[in-house]
Amino acid sequence: xxxxxxxxxxLDVAGDALAPAARVAxxxxxxxxxxxxxxxxxxxxxxxxxxVRFFRYAADRYVRAHPPGRPCLFEYGASFPEFxxxxxxxxxxxxxxxxxxxxxxxxxxxxxxxxAPLTAEALRALAPGAVGDLAxxxxxxxxxxRSPWPVDRIWRANQPGAEDAVVALDAxxxxxxxxxxxxxxxxxxxxxxxxxxxxxxAGGRRLAVAAAAALxxxxxxxxxxxxxxxVDEGCLTA
Amino acid sequence: xxxxxxAGSGIGLRAxxxxxxxxxxxxxxxxxxxxxxxxxxGGPALRALERLRHDYPxxxxxxxLSLGSAxxxxxxxxxxxxxxxxxxxxxxxxxxxxxSIVDGAYLNHLLPLPYTDETLAIVSxxxxxxxxxxxxxxxxxxxxxxxxxxxxxxxxxEFLATLARRTGCGLLCDVNNIHVTCANLGGDPDAYLAAxxxxxxxxxxxxxxxxxxxxxxxxxxxxxxxxxxxxxxSLYERALERFGPAPA
Numbered sequence: 001x002x003x004x005x006x007x008x009x010x011l012d013v014a015g016d017a018l019a020p021a022a023r024v025a026x027x028x029x030x031x032x033x034x035x036x037x038x039x040x041x042x043x044x045x046x047x048x049x050x051x052v053r054f055f056r057y058a059a060d061r062y063v064r065a066h067p068p069g070r071p072c073l074f075e076y077g078a079s080f081p082e083f084x085x086x087x088x089x090x091x092x093x094x095x096x097x098x099x100x101x102x103x104x105x106x107x108x109x110x111x112x113x114x115x116a117p118l119t120a121e122a123l124r125a126l127a128p129g130a131v132g133d134l135a136x137x138x139x140x141x142x143x144x145x146r147s148p149w150p151v152d153r154i155w156r157a158n159q160p161g162a163e164d165a166v167v168a169l170d171a172x173x174x175x176x177x178x179x180x181x182x183x184x185x186x187x188x189x190x191x192x193x194x195x196x197x198x199x200x201x202a203g204g205r206r207l208a209v210a211a212a213a214a215l216x217x218x219x220x221x222x223x224x225x226x227x228x229x230x231v232d233e234g235c236l237t238a
Numbered sequence: 239x240x241x242x243x244x245a246g247s248g249i250g251l252r253a254x255x256x257x258x259x260x261x262x263x264x265x266x267x268x269x270x271x272x273x274x275x276x277x278x279x280g281g282p283a284l285r286a287l288e289r290l291r292h293d294y295p296x297x298x299x300x301x302x303l304s305l306g307s308a309x310x311x312x313x314x315x316x317x318x319x320x321x322x323x324x325x326x327x328x329x330x331x332x333x334x335x336x337x338s339i340v341d342g343a344y345l346n347h348l349l350p351l352p353y354t355d356e357t358l359a360i361v362s363x364x365x366x367x368x369x370x371x372x373x374x375x376x377x378x379x380x381x382x383x384x385x386x387x388x389x390x391x392x393x394x395x396e397f398l399a400t401l402a403r404r405t406g407c408g409l410l411c412d413v414n415n416i417h418v419t420c421a422n423l424g425g426d427p428d429a430y431l432a433a434x435x436x437x438x439x440x441x442x443x444x445x446x447x448x449x450x451x452x453x454x455x456x457x458x459x460x461x462x463x464x465x466x467x468x469x470x471x472s473l474y475e476r477a478l479e480r481f482g483p484a485p486a
Binding site: 001002011012013014016017018019020022023024025026027030031034035038067068069070071072073074110111112113114115140141180183 | 274275277278279280281282283285301302303304312314315318338339340342343344345346347349350352384385386387388389390424452453455457459
């Protein structure tokens with residue numbers, strides 16, 4: 001199904017007015033077009049950046065080399081960003097794989113497990129004294145991304161209805177958090193301290209250790225404000 | 239084994255229409271969804287469906303179980319289906335007479351099987367295992383066909399009838415697929431209907447197809463997007479006469 005026409009001859013397909021190869025082609029066409037269409041829906045900004053014709057060409061190569069391992073298409077495409085990074089015809093688009101990672105993170109956020117976010121009241125009740133020993137976790141929908149390219153601006157400039165904007169590639173890197181807040185997927189820039197705090201919490205570090213990581217990233221950061229911001233965003237769980 | 243508790247006319251529910259159904263609660267008798275679109279861990283789509291199931295009976299229609307895979311059933315996928323069925327408690331659960339997984343790759347299509355005794359043994363064992371795990375009757379749907387294997391030993395309808403007799407499974411009779419398969423491979427839709435045991439038919443599907451050109455020959459493609467063709471409507475009426483008022 002994913003190979004070339006030579007494979008068809010090996011099949012024991014009955015021919016008549018229509019040759020076996022043409023009959024098999026009906027199935028092959030659907031396999032390849034439906035899977036590339038699934039990727040097209042998953043990575044709309046990448047489609048816009050490279051043009052749909054090139055996208056379909058790249059996706060066709062990806063589908064043949066990395067067909068889905070499971071029947072749920074909302075799980076298909078996790079390795080597409082890495083594939084794009086190494087795909088010679090678009091390797092010069094250095095930011096493309098990170099934009100694809102951002103879009104994949106949105107898909108992950110949409111389908112992640114539900115979990116009640118930690119509220120400010122619950123945080124106070126949890127830790128009257130030993131705040132530093134708290135082991136908080138990130139909401140299951142959260143992905144943290146760091147890119148040397150301004151991927152958040154590239155992503156925003158390519159949303160439906162966005163004004164045509166020129167994004168300077170040397171505008172600086174981006175720390176981005178993608179997660180689900182209520183029922184909406186949100187993409188937000190993080191400061192280096194916020195990224196350090198959340199990365200440490202995601203790695204299972206105690207709050208005191210995570211706070212130290214934030215201070216290393218930004219020595220004069222307001223730690224209580226940093227924690228309050230994370231709670232307000234609904235991206236922490238206890 | 240659970241018995242059918244739905245009747246009347248349902249609709250296949252696709253993701254873009256969920257909000258509309260939630261908001262307007264139209265007068266349809268039941269809703270059918272693809273199992274694989276709701277196997278996520280959580281999120282708004284699953285929650286919306288959990289709300290809808292309180293107001294409508296559900297039919298869970300699987301496309302990924304690959305009942306015809308010669309290298310065994312995907313047990314992990316069957317477990318995911320079982321969890322979804324536990325969670326949503328649908329009135330009907332169905333799958334297709336086809337294969338879609340080979341060497342661990344999922345091909346996202348209902349691929350054709352050679353209708354032989356050997357295939358029948360494989361599919362029967364898989365259907366039995368699915369019914370055991372789910373603790374209920376599975377309906378098996380006839381696919382749309384674009385090729386026939388030279389080594390086929392029996393017609394598709396006879397294969398399905400025997401499968402139902404051996405496993406106790408039900409049949410989901412897709413009249414559009416019967417029309418498409420008979421047009422593409424040569425066959426009489428009425429003879430097809432006549433070969434299906436009426437007691438086994440637990441649901442009927444009605445859909446549209448497109449007429450395409452393949453190397454200068456007309457070929458019908460089941461596309462779920464075209465309107466229902468007049469010939470399919472009339473085949474549907476004859477199916478109702480034969481099978482009685484199955485949910486459609």
